[in-house]
Amino acid sequence: MLQHIIQLLPQVLVDGITLGFVYAVVAIGYTMVYGILELINFAHGDIFMTGAFIGSGFLFLFISLGLMSSLPALLVFLIVIILSAMITGGMGVAIERVAYRPLRKRNAPKLIALITSIGISFILEDLVRFIAEWKTGNYIVTAPSLFNHTFTIDIHSIMPFFNNAKFQSSFIVVLVVTIIMLIGLDLFVNKTKWGMAMRAVAQDRETASLMTINVNRVISVTFFVGSALGGATGVLFMLQYGTIDPYIGFILGIKAFTAAVLGGIGNIRGAMFGGLMLGLIEMFAAANLSTLTGGLFGSEYKDVFAFIILILVLIFKPEGLFGKATIEKV
Amino acid sequence: MNVLEVKNLTKQFGGLTATNDITMTVEKNSITAVIGPNGAGKTTFFNMITAVYKPTSGDILLNGHSLVGLKPHEVSKFGITRTFQNIRLFNEQTVIDNVLIGMHQHLKAHWVGTLLRLPSIRLEEEKAKVQAYKILKYVGLEDYVNENAGNLAYGAQRRLEIARAIAARPKVLLLDEPAAGMNPKETKKLTDLIHDMRTRLDVTIVLIEHDMKLVMEISDYIYVLDHGELIAQGKPDEIRNNQRVIEAYLGKVAAEND
């Protein structure tokens, strides 16, 4: 049994890391907004989805303009991902303006923002669906693939107890781009003026506003950055899996939110780690659960497995893996 | 007779010692003050008595029963209630409901009985409301019965905390900086109230306070903490002239110049 699990390990790691990085970047969007507004932005998953659709829209546009043959794939990809990120970033800001800021102004209870975010999420899903269906006749869109060369890690010949792992060239792109985004974000938050302002607002909004920080501006920036990252991840997702539909955001959103909590919500590094961990757990469970339980529980229990791990983590560390325990001053 | 005894109480947060080896006794029906500069460990001391924190070592005895290891709500059942330095009212509820929650442990009503509308429970509820009204009147809040607690003025909120605490009919009442933020007139009223509570309610009062005038005026006995250590104890007059206390409060140099 153990031998079987070890054999699969290289492939599970490769797949788990891919999925994990996607979760990680989306989770960051949740965590950033939560850190500043203490709001679970349910619409974030749908911004991710919209990013994927905008990205594929650009790809189709480039193909119809005949740019694909004249430009190298990597360049096309960079243009697409940057454009999509800018648009989704702008969308994030707009959503915040329309749906969240008025509530803040009116001093509404925290949970009412949940309603608007769910409403926005419904609107985005259907809007994207209408447009996709109108333009392509089907809302399940398969994007043209840019990087589909298959590589094999020939680990078997070095360590014979492992099976070989295979991956697509898109895997490398996903990996490199997400790492760049994660490092960039980390630098942004920790080294720049805006990042500092963000952290200040997250810590204490009132004091920050007394220190002449324009809180609304900071919130807008946060939404822009979080949504741009989400949209860019959508493009990566489209690249890696090829097929997208308007409901990917809903399903992935739950997972990413889970990842954010696992790492300690409000904590950006926690979200990165939580996402990666959740991806690996899921992949491991899908590949090995039935081996582990002798066929009693199959891969259909992978989410149960992931949630049980989450609950266990929270029981022993209620503030998440990276969250700081807040001792309430009595 | 000693109602409350604290023996060698120590609390460490990580490597930091918040209170170290404190021993004190509180006599029944007395007013005892715990004073000391900011960060002396006074509130930590209260938190250990009310089981919000678990002491690292030492023992707390109420009428000879140890309180260490109990849950906060169990301590309250033993007869210790408190007010909080940073006011902790139930802000979204009415003033009278705050007091009724204070009576929680004395109300027998079980939810099954409530649903069956047992006459005894309805009667109990009615009586409790009248009682709560009387308590509010006693602390001078009878005009705000239906107001939300969060909407009260600062001084009124402090008094409501006291009302809520005495509604639990404690044997020992812990007051954590009851006069903080009050103007002299309000402080005067508070002083009278504390005095009156002792005699009228047959309760032992322990208070943390920075207002020395108030402390000296009402305390029977005073303990002084500094940096988590008990540095002095005695009657108000003894404390007033204690060199170490003056040093702790004013700094060594200032004390010498004095």
Added chain:
Amino acid sequence: MVKEWFHKFSQSSRAQLFFIITYVLVTCLGLYLLEDSASAIFPFLLVLLSLLILYYMKINVKLKWAIGFIIIAVMIPLSASQGSNFQAFMDVGTLVLIYVAMSLGLNIVVGFAGLLDLGFIAFFAVGAYTYGIFGSKQANHFMPFGHYPLPGDTFWIFIFVGAIIAAIFGILLGIPVLRVRGDYLAIVTLGFGEIIRIVFNNMDHPINITNGSMGISQIQPPRIFGYPIDTPSEFYYVALFIFILVIYVVKHLENSKLGRSWKAVRDNEIAAQAMGIPLVKTKLAAFAIGASFSGMMGTVFAAKQMFVDATSFTYLESTMILVMVILGGMGSVPGVILGAAVVIILNNQVLTDLSNWMTSLSTAGILNVPDALSPSKMQRFIFGILLVVFALYRTQGLIPHKNKKVDAERLKREAAAEPPYGNSEAKTNLEGSDS
């Protein structure tokens, strides 16, 4: 002038009574006369509106309840009974009652006790499967004794069995929950809800308990005195019965010792504990009682649908119930009822009718839309817009929560009759109840 007139009107309970009775009679008559399927929805909604108007009237509370009961239990079914829409309306009515009861359950958890729960539908599932399994042949697969399906007469027992089992699940959920706070709690409950759903969807193996994704069908209709209950108009009364039970429980607990403890825990955990409120017991009671409402309605749902499978219990359903609670006004019982009713009637009646109407316009050639934008697909889109609009314009919920006020004058009188506050008196007054 209108203001003046309205002021006068609002002072006179007789005028209001007259108004509400006239209103109900006229709208009911409208509903009665309209057999045509397309426009019957208007009088139906107007009759329902009477309940909202009733809520805002300044008349005797008991009279209010009585009138409300008559409208719900007699006037609506009676006046709708002549039209072909009867069963459709009653079906929506049954759904409204089911979801109102669930929202009231969730309101205890979220609104009263302040515990954010994103997996509330799990308890509904537990109730539905409880009756589903034993009310069909399914139980034969694993029960060592007995013959199944159990006859429909046992349904009435199962309402309470469902409540109890759901309550037990509520307590099970409560155990990990006691350690986590705030939004961490949300994700634990979300996980719990998903776990329950996935497990139910897979329990055909190794032992076939829930029949997995094939679902359980041929569930026995309930029977009363040998008479089977199988139309929506009959289930309406079953749901109404439970709804009244739930309302009774909620109204009595809300301002009782337990209700106050919930709100105390919500407002300030540390102070609540210091006042002698046990956190664990209080939170678990909220979960258990809230869950039991869902469990009861779950059994009704299973019996009404005659079929259960896991697709009815997704995470989206949990969020919809949460939407009903927040939209209506957290902690506010009338608000939550209105919230649930608005969401269900919108989704199951108004938006369906609206899209049918738009479809008929487009087939008649009046409205020309490409298939991708066909109005029959727009229900969720419109619902999304409505949610945002509602939330922006009623930030405290449709009917915000108000604390119950005591009669201060009466208390003053009664307190004056007793000796003033003090120790001796305090003892004699309450000592009897102090054990």
Added chain:
Amino acid sequence: MKLKRFIPLMAVLALVVGLLAGCGSGSSSGKSLKVIKIATQTPLSGGSATLGNAIKLGAQLSVQDYKAKFAKLGYKVVLAPYDDMADPKKGVSNAQDIASDNSILGIVGHLNSGVAIPSSSVYEQNHIAMVSPANTAVELTERGLKSVNRICARDDFQGPAGANYAVKTLKAKKIFIIQDKTAYGSGLASAFRDEAKKLGAKIVGYEGITVGEKDFSGVISQAAATKPDLLYFGGVYAEGGLIIKQARQQGMNMPIMGGDGLDSSSTVSIAGPAVKNVYFSTVVGDVTKTEAGRKFAADYKKQFGKDIEGYSAYGYDCGGVLQQAILNAIKKNGGKLPTRANVETAVRDIHNYDGLATKVDFDNKGDNKYAKIYIYKFDKASYPATEMTEIQKTK
């Protein structure tokens, strides 16, 4: 407070509208052609809307094609599409709505058996004939309801037929099965598994996936490690296409097989070139082989701007069966409007209806006697696939 002031205004307004509505209702009839409605109830929004929409559009085309025949008798058929959102609750609630509209005489639907089963109880109570294009769950017709019919094959026919082909023709000895944990997918997969076992193949794995996800590499690595001769998938194209693609990426080049859920152009567009060497069983013959079929596909493309799906033809045939039955009932009734019960019997009595995709003749349970299974294979990345064989019902 504002609301309070608003209420009486609203109430007065409401009263007026109510009265107006009450008065105005009587005057909206009296056209030259009597209107009959048939409903469709399928998911038009949500994850499986492509299939649901295909059924609706197919039925819509059949209504147009029957227009002349009804006009001759003085009737006009109108399609009333309902969105069941793949939600059983919504399905039942719509069913009640449908029942309340007396002009609706029959319904085409549903897509999901989980919705069809509870909703059909309502149809049965109201004698509304239901003709299902897609519900393969055995349970549906086993309950002996008079109103429920289907033109597609049951899982216990399609699954074994596929297993037969897999084991006997493709010589598969080790089979790995993946299913999507829906009523459709797991019903089909378990029927396939049982028959394959009986025929002597070894099932080396039987795993479930989650509908709506896009990454199935975990299950696929598990499958790849067992080195099966055949991978079977019980589910629809949205996940199936990705499983095919991801399996090929991991170097699984053995044949992959599925049920009629893969019978869609989307399978090809999602899986791309990986779709080669994929087989599926379906009840629909190659529509584009016949003249009528080609015309249908062209009309469909012209009218709706998209290519036909497998279910489009099912939807068309269901609409056709239903309307033919209504025509028969009208004739039997001497040209007068038939009752729902008349239509219910007429549907069950349909004999040798020659549909686009299949011939239809219902047995006493409402199953189609003519439901045939065809096995198709994708030789290249294009839709439709190549027909390999057809299998007659043996029972």
